[in-house]
Amino acid sequence: MKHNMITSASGWRKVFAVSGNEEDTSAEIGEENRAVSALAALTFAEYMLSKKSSVKLAVGMDTRPTGMEICTQVIKALLAKNIEVLFCGITAAPEIMAFARDADGFVYISASHNPIGHNGIKFGLNDGGVLNAQENALLTQSFNDKCEDENALKNAEKLISSCPQKLFEKTLSESPSVKESALKSYKNFLKHAVWDTKDTDTQKELTAIIKKALNETPVEIIADMNGSARTKSIDIDFLNECSIRLNTINAEAGKIAHEIIPEPENLVYCAREMERLQQQGNKACILGYMPDCDGDRGNIVYWDKKTASAQVLKAQEVFALSVLAETAFSIWSGNKSETAVCVNCPTSMRIEEIAKAFGAQVFRAEVGEANVVNLAREKRNEGWTVRILGEGSNGGNITHPSAVRDPLCTISALLKLLLIRDEETPAGLKKGLFHLWCTASGQEEKFNCNAGLRDIINTLPDYVTTGVSEERAVLKIRTEDHSVLKARFQKIFEKEWQNKKTELKSKYGITSWEAVKTNGIKEVRNISDFSQSAKGGLKIIFKDDASKPLAFIWMRGSGTEKVFRVMCDVKGNKKEEEAELLEWERQMILAADKQ
Numbered sequence: 326m327k328h329n330m331i332t333s334a335s336g337w338r339k340v341f342a343v344s345g346n347e348e349d350t351s352a353e354i355g356e357e358n359r360a361v362s363a364l365a366a367l368t369f370a371e372y373m374l375s376k377k378s379s380v381k382l383a384v385g386m387d388t389r390p391t392g393m394e395i396c397t398q399v400i401k402a403l404l405a406k407n408i409e410v411l412f413c414g415i416t417a418a419p420e421i422m423a424f425a426r427d428a429d430g431f432v433y434i435s436a437s438h439n440p441i442g443h444n445g446i447k448f449g450l451n452d453g454g455v456l457n458a459q460e461n462a463l464l465t466q467s468f469n470d471k472c473e474d475e476n477a478l479k480n481a482e483k484l485i486s487s488c489p490q491k492l493f494e495k496t497l498s499e500s501p502s503v504k505e506s507a508l509k510s511y512k513n514f515l516k517h518a519v520w521d522t523k524d525t526d527t528q529k530e531l532t533a534i535i536k537k538a539l540n541e542t543p544v545e546i547i548a549d550m551n552g553s554a555r556t557k558s559i560d561i562d563f564l565n566e567c568s569i570r571l572n573t574i575n576a577e578a579g580k581i582a583h584e585i586i587p588e589p590e591n592l593v594y595c596a597r598e599m600e601r602l603q604q605q606g607n608k609a610c611i612l613g614y615m616p617d618c619d620g621d622r623g624n625i626v627y628w629d630k631k632t633a634s635a636q637v638l639k640a641q642e643v644f645a646l647s648v649l650a651e652t653a654f655s656i657w658s659g660n661k662s663e664t665a666v667c668v669n670c671p672t673s674m675r676i677e678e679i680a681k682a683f684g685a686q687v688f689r690a691e692v693g694e695a696n697v698v699n700l701a702r703e704k705r706n707e708g709w710t711v712r713i714l715g716e717g718s719n720g721g722n723i724t725h726p727s728a729v730r731d732p733l734c735t736i737s738a739l740l741k742l743l744l745i746r747d748e749e750t751p752a753g754l755k756k757g758l759f760h761l762w763c764t765a766s767g768q769e770e771k772f773n774c775n776a777g778l779r780d781i782i783n784t785l786p787d788y789v790t791t792g793v794s795e796e797r798a799v800l801k802i803r804t805e806d807h808s809v810l811k812a813r814f815q816k817i818f819e820k821e822w823q824n825k826k827t828e829l830k831s832k833y834g835i836t837s838w839e840a841v842k843t844n845g846i847k848e849v850r851n852i853s854d855f856s857q858s859a860k861g862g863l864k865i866i867f868k869d870d871a872s873k874p875l876a877f878i879w880m881r882g883s884g885t886e887k888v889f890r891v892m893c894d895v896k897g898n899k900k901e902e903e904a905e906l907l908e909w910e911r912q913m914i915l916a917a918d919k920q
Contacts, residue, residue, distance in 0.1 A: 326357060326360065326361075326472050326473070326474075326477040326478060327472070328361045328364075328468070328469075328472045330361065330365075330445075330468075331887075332461070332464075332465040332468065333461070333693065334455060334456060334457060334458040334461040334693055334695040334696070335437075335447075335455065335693045335694055335695055336435065336436070336437065336445045336446065336447040336455065337365065337445050337446045337447075337468075338436045338437075338439060338443055338444070338445030339361075339443065339444075339445065340442050340443050341354045341358050341391040341395065341442070341443065341444040341445075342354070342390075342391060342442035343355035343358070344442075346442055347439075347440040347441075347442040347443055348440055348441060348442055349441070349442040350390050350441055350442070351390060351391075351442075352390040352391055352393070352394060353391075353394070354391050354394050354395065354444075356478065357478070358391075358395075359394070359398050359481070359485075360398075360477060360478050360481035360482070361472065361481075362394075362395045362398035362399055362402075362446070363398045363399070363401070363402040363481040363484055363485050364402075364468060364471045364472060364477065364480070364481050364484075365399070365446050365468055366398065366399040366400075366402035366403055366432065366446075367402050367406065367471065367481075367484055368464050368467045368468040368471060369430075369432060369448050369464065370402065370403055370406040370408055371406075371467065372448075372460075372463070372464055372467070373408065373429060373430060374406065374408070377429070379409075380408045380409065380429050380430075381408070381409040381410075381411065381428045381429050382403060382408055382409070382410055382411065382425075382428060382429060382430050382431060382432055383411045383413055383421050383424050383425040383428050383430075383431040383432075383503075383507070384396060384399060384400055384403070384410050384411065384412050384413065384431065384432045384433075384434075385412070385413035385414060385415070385416035385420075385421040385431070385433055385434070385507075386414070386415060386416070386433070386434035386435065386554075387415065387416075387417075387418075387434065387435040387436075387553065387554040387618045387619040387620070388415055388552055388553055388554055388556070388578050388579040388581070388618060389434075389435070389436065389441060389443075389444050389618060390441070390579070391442075391444045392415075392434050392435075392444060395434045395444055395446070396412070396434050398481075398485060399432055399434065399446070400412060400488075400493065400496060400497075401484075401485045401488035401493055402484050402485060402488070403432070404488045404489070404492050404493060404496065405484050405485070405487045405488040410496050411424075411428060411499075411503045411506075411507075412496050412497060412499070412500045412503055413500070413503055413504050413507045414500045414501075414503075414504050414557070415554050415556075415557045415578055416433075416504070416507060416554055416557065416558070417511075417553075417554040417555050417557075417558040417616075417619060417620030417621065418433060418435065418437075418447070418554070418619040418620055418621035418729055419511065419515075419620065419621055419727065419729050419730070419731040419733075420507055420508065420511040420554075420558050420559070420620075421433050421507065422449060422453050422454065422727075422728065422729050423453065423507075423510050423511040423514035423515070423727075424506065424507035424510045424511060425449060425450075425451050425453070426451050426452075426453055426510070426514070427451070427510060428451055429450070429451055430448070430449055430450040430451055431447075431448075431449050432446060432447070432448060433446070433447040433448075433449070433619070434446060435447060435554075435618065435619040436618070437617055437618065437619050437621070437622075438585050438586040438587070438617040438618065438622065439585070440584075440585065441581055441585065441618075448461070448464065452728060453726065453727060453728035453729065454694075454695065454698045454728030454729055455694070455695050455698075455729075456695070457695055457699045458693075458695060458696065458699075458845050461695075504557075508558070508559055511558070511559055512559050512562070512563060514726075514727075515559070515563060515727075515731070515733055515734070516528050517726065518724045518725070518726060518727045518731070518734055519724070519733075519734060519737040520532075521654070521655070521658060521712065521725075532566070532567055534744075534745060535567050535568075535740060535741070535744050535745070536567065536568045538743075538744035538745070538746060539567075539568050539569065539744065542743075542744070542775075543609040544569055544609055544611060544612065544740065544743070544744075545569065545570045545571075545572060545602075545607065545609040545610040545611070546564060546569060546570070546571050546572065546610070546612045546613060546614070546736065547571075547572045547573070547574070547595055547598050547599050547602065547610055547612075547613035547626070548560060548571055548572070548573050548574075548576075548595070548613065548614055548615070548616075548623075549573075549574050549575055549592075549594050549595040549598065549613070549614075549615040550573055550574070550575050550576045550615075550616065551575045551581055551582055551583060551585065551591075551594075551615060551616070551618075552575055552577060552578060552579050552580040552581040552582060552618075553578075553581075553585075553616050553617065553618045553619070553620050554578070554616075554618065554619055554620040555616045555620035555732070556573075556576050556577065556578040557578055558620060559733075560573075560732075560733060561573070563733055564733075564736075567740070569740070570609075572598070572602065572610065574594065574595070574598050575594070581618070582594070585617055585618045586617060586794060587614075587615045587616060587617050587622055587623060587624040587720070588624065588640070588792065588793070588794035589624075589637045589639065589792065589794070590794065591615065592613075592615050592624060592625075592626050592637045593637070594615070595613040595614070595615050595626045595635075596613070596626045596635035596636070596637055597635070598613070599613050599626055599628060599635040600634065600635045603628060603633075603635075610628065611627060611628040611777070611778070612625065612626070612627055612628075612736065612739060612740075612778070613625065613626035613627070613635070614626070614732045614735065614736055616732050620732070621721070621729050621730045621731060621732075622719060622720060622721040622730050622732065623720075623721060623730075623731075623732020623733075623735055623736070624637075624638065624640055624643050624720040624721065625637075625638040625643050625720075625735065625736075625739070626638070627778045627779070628777075628778075629778075629779050630777055630779065631779055636779075638782075639720075639790070639792060640717065640718060640719055640720030640721075640792065640793060641672070641673045641675070641717050641718065641720070641788070641790045642782065642785065643720040643721065643722075643735060644668075644672065644676070644715055644716075644717035644720055644721070644722055645673070645675050645676060645679060645717065645785055645786075646738070646739060646742065646778075646781065646782070646785070647713060647715070647721075647722035647724075647734075647735055647738040647739070648666055648676055648679055648680070648713055648722070649679050649742065649762055649781075649785070650738040650739060650741055650742035650758060651712050651713040651722070651724060651738050652664065652666070652679070652680065652683045652685055652712070652713065653683070653742070653758040653759075653761045653762050653765075654712075654738075654741055654745070654758060655710070655712050656683065656761055657745065657755075657756075657757070657758055657761060660710060660712075662709075662710040663686070663708065663709050663710060664680075664683065664684065664685040664686070664709070664710050664711075664712070665680075665685060665686045665687070665688055665701075665704050665709040665710065665711045666680050666685055666686070666687050666688070666711070666713055666714060667687075667688050667689075667690065667697050667700045667701040667704060667711055667714035668687060668688075668689055668690075668697065668714065668715065668716065668717055669689065669690055669691065669692045669693070669696065669697055669715075669716040669717065669718060669843075669862075670689050670690070670691060670692060670841075670843040670848070670862035670864055670879060670881070671692065671717070671718040671862065671864070671879045671881075671892050671894070672689070672715075672716065672717030672718055673717055673788050673790045673894045674788065674874055674877065674894055674896065675785060675786040675787075675788045676717060678766075678786040679766075679785075679786065682762070682765040682766040682767075683762075683765050686709070688700055688704055688848070689843060689848045690843055690845065690846045690847075690848065691843040691844055691845055691846075691861045691862050691881070692716065692718070692843075692862055692881055692890075694715075694716060694723070694729065694730065696843075696845055696846055697714050697715060697716060697723070698714065698723065698728045698729075699845075699846050700714075700846040701714045701723075701725070703846060711725060712724065712725050713725070713738075715730060716730075718793050718892065719793060720735075721735055722734060722735055722738065724737075724738070739778065741758060742758050742759060742781060743759075743776075743777070743778065743781075745757045745758045746759075746760075746774060747760055747774060757774075759772065759773075759776050759780075759781055760772050760774075762781075762784065763784060766784065768784050771783070771784050786896075787896070787897050787898045788894060788895065788896055788897070789894075789895045789897070789898060789899055789900050789902070789903040790892065790893070790894045790895075790903070791891070791892035791893050791894070791903065791907055793890070793892070797891075797907060797908075797911070798890055798891055798892055799888045799889070799890060799891075800888070800889040800890075800891060800911060800914060800915065801888065801889070802882075802889045802914070802915075802918045803918055804917075804918050807858075807859060807860050807882050808856040808857075808858075808859045808860075809856070810914070810917055810918060811855040811856045811858060811859075811863055811880075811917075812854075812855060812856040813917035813918075813920050814855060814880075814913055814914055814917040815854070815855035815856070817913045817916055817917055818855075818865070818913055821909070821913060822838065825909075829867070832902075833867075833875065833876070833899075833902050834869045834870075834875060835867040835868070835869065835875055835876070836868065836869055836870050837867075837868045837872065838865050838866060838867050838868065839851050839865070839866045839868065840852045840853075840855060840863070840864070840865055840866075841863075841864040841865075841866060842855075842857055842858035842861055842862065842863055842864075843858070843861050843862040843864070844858065844859065844861035844862075845861070860881075860882055861881065862879060862880070862881040863879065863880050863881065864877050864878070864879045864880075865877060865878050865879075865910075867906075874896070875895070875896050876893065876894060876895040876896060876902065876903075876906060877893070877894050878891070878892070878893050878906055878907065878909075878910040879891065879892050879893070879894075880910070880914060889914070891907065891910055891911060891914065892907070893906045893907040893910065
């Protein structure tokens, strides 16, 4: 039996709709996909039971139509193997991962931002994140072996039928109380992440600072839930505790009103609602977000007073602001340790500039949330303080001790940046977060004690970066072996460089380049053989006479979709340069693919 599943560490995904149509809203998954679900659960069950004899797992799903049918097979398979199941029902990814810290691990049914006919499975332990690449590879091999067995369908059916029906029904009946426990765990854990402390008294003191600022400058937020798992989570309750009202649209679970991926083309609905509220006189509604289906990523809309319109922040800007906010918050809180930020390979180089201003170091991993999370863990083991990490190319952020993106962490970072302001203390002036940034970045003249988000955005380092959802950022290629493709690309690039380097120096000041590869949590600089990057990330950094980076082009085959992704990042407001370098990269890759 062919499972046709993409089995990356970020999640196993495929089109589960029985029709095979990725836009199919049907709940039916068919016999083979039921078997695939059961065998995937069996694989994880065996993995967990190899570690301990008594296992307790949290199981949940996002709001896709196929979710409950997949969950049914997963739960029955786990129960058949004598694993205790805590069924959370519809749950956001950060919620189940926080809840699973009190269990042995989790199984989460979701395909994140993929189209509605897709679905998938994420596996994790009780450390708050998905399995790392090495452990996922072990599961993948075992799963492949099970699916390739000539009796795969019969084996799956036998496994499911061996589940005691009364035990299954009891597990479902306990779901409401399990969900309540999950919400409580998540809320307590989120407060820890947002305020960087478990101490509830300190959390209350810090919340009081936000409430005091809100008395002077009221803030309301708009969320386009788009029928996602966050419709069943803590968003309203959490923000209300901070005296912030959350207005919602498309807030019925499963009623997915438009495309799922929270990129600019889909954030327009949130922007329109913000403009409607502003026109009705609600001047406090200045921030908005839209999560993806599993509720772990939320990109941002904000009110621009200058243009009197709602503006959509690009993913790279969202991450940059979050890094700025949380790094400044660490300094404001008195942290004196060696600070680092962990990001994926295609995150804009503006992060290095922000980190450098605060005396922090940036470390890079391959694309994939699991890679960035595990890199951060490694750096913490080496003695670094890594409070914030994430994939700038996708937006959102991960705030330690979380190991997954969370829109409430992103919103909280922006709120702290806006509302933790200068304060006179017995020891003198204690600068707020934005003031700390202006001082650290040499932009004291741009500090404004009543700054809005537009004022803060205007202090970010200028970069032009290809958006991940743009058509230009995706290529369809035929070459399945990416090492071969990149070897061909290298020959073409080196020849093209000789022909183009005089022009690049004249137009953009580019005089040299450096090739960099990222595989898993390891980045290797100045590689001589592009093919060594294999299925990982390959980046070409372009530099000036002083060897300072001016731009980069990047490429990698997606681990969750059958596409090849490319992008370009250019220092300065140079849209023409970004367009030219990206198109040059695209043409060279297409030429390599034809050989």
